[in-house]
Amino acid sequence: MSTPSKIPIPGRSYINKPTEEITTFKNTSKSFKGNKTRTSIQSRTITKIPIPGRSYINKPTEEITTFKNTSKSFKGNKTRTSIQSRTITNAINNSSSTRKNKNKAKAIRLDSLMVFPPNFEKAKDVFARQSDAKKEHLTFFSGTTELVLPNQDKEISTKDCLVLSALLHLQIIDNTEGYKVSDGKGGTVCLMIPRQDALLGLPNPNRALVDINLHGGKRLKRGGKRVVGLGCNDEYKPLYQTVGLTPGRSFLGLYDKWPVKNLHSKTRPTLEKMMNVVNTKIGKYIDEHLLVGYKKARDGITHGLETSGGFKDGKDLLQAAAIGLGAYLNSHTDDDAFLSVYICHCPEEWKDKVGYEMNCDPTGYFCFPDQGVAVACRPGDILIFNARMYNHCSSSPTVQYLDKQVFNCSLYIKTLVMAGNNNGE
Secondary structure, three states, X not given: OOOOEOOOXXXXXXXXXXXXXXXXXXXXXXXXXXXOEEEHHHHOOOOOOOOOOOOOOOOOOOOOOEEEOOOOOOOOOOEEEHHXXXXXXXXXXXHXXXXXXXXXHHHHXXXXXXXXXXXXXXXXXXHHHHHHHOOOOOEEEEOOOOOOOOOEOOOOOOOOOEEEEHHHXXXXXXXXXXXXXXXXXXXXXXXXXXXXXXXXOOOOOHHHHHHHHHHOOOOOOOOOOOEEEEEOOOOOOOEEEEEEEEEOOXXXXXXXXXXXXXXXXXXXXXXXXXXXXXXXXXXXXXXXXXXXXXXXXXXXXXXXXXXXXXXXOOOOOOOEEEEEEOEEEOOEOOOEOOOEEEEEEOHHHOEOOOEOOOOOOOOEEEEEHHHOXXXXXXXXXXXXXXXXXXXXXXXXXXXXXXXXXOEEEEEXXXXXXHOOOOOOO
């Protein structure tokens, strides 16, 4: 045994040299490869040094400065340590840095998208045909080369309207890499999210869409302004249904519109999940200054709802949807308060454990006649567009989908909703 020596205890601070003499032990075995000298205190359990995460009956030897929040409105832990304060400050700084990095990545993402110009020659031709027929506001587009819409309802057909072909009278833009369409004046008509990004994590809403068609859909007869021709065949009935946050038509205020009486219990949650995923995706492709302004306006809404949901409980950008199956809408603008989204679904194209394939055929074309272009849309594609400024409509199905169910879904937020649908306030 060696002579006792003065060794400082780990974890203990000293102003002067250690005054406590501690007996040490030395292992002289040649086969021992560790520290050959250890103190008697190291051999015993250390009791005076606080170990993080361990509770003590006696107070730790080190005093830690604490800060106390005396505000009555503060509901959290009113006392925090200096270490916790530094942690909170670092978290705020890291959050700010993360936000800046995300905004920078978004700017790079948007700048990398291809930009297609309008085709004003096609637009002039469409306008001339509308003028000759004197049916500028009753123009429909076929998804085939035929100048008729298939399977029209005899009661509300498009026989007195102008039917053109997206393939013949508009320039088709068909690209899966993502792109923008310019209006030729510095504005953006629409933005197609890259298909790979659109399909990533997209849930399957097709069973819910079929259920709402069978048990919740309504056949709307709204004259020659919007829904004119409803496609019919023996397999399914036509549908034009709106759901979500809606202004009351016969009363002030807002309500959450869902035909829940005959629907399956999973239908609404499934559609709301699809809307939530789409809302998350479009946030990555909308200019940040537009998002910030819209969110401030949206978050300022305090109008109550007749039922739960909507702005009171949700944070989605767009909280209402129109679902069309075999519904033909004429070229029109909408009184939407923000950008809108178009996405289509087809139950026959969804593959279990795979989803929609990357290179399936377009179901139809989303048309912008004033710009002379039509955007090819496949199941699962997400198209962001300005419904308030540019005339638009979806075409009838393409040849490949004439005998399939194609659900055209639009996500939006109405100006009346943003205003609370209450002139009395």
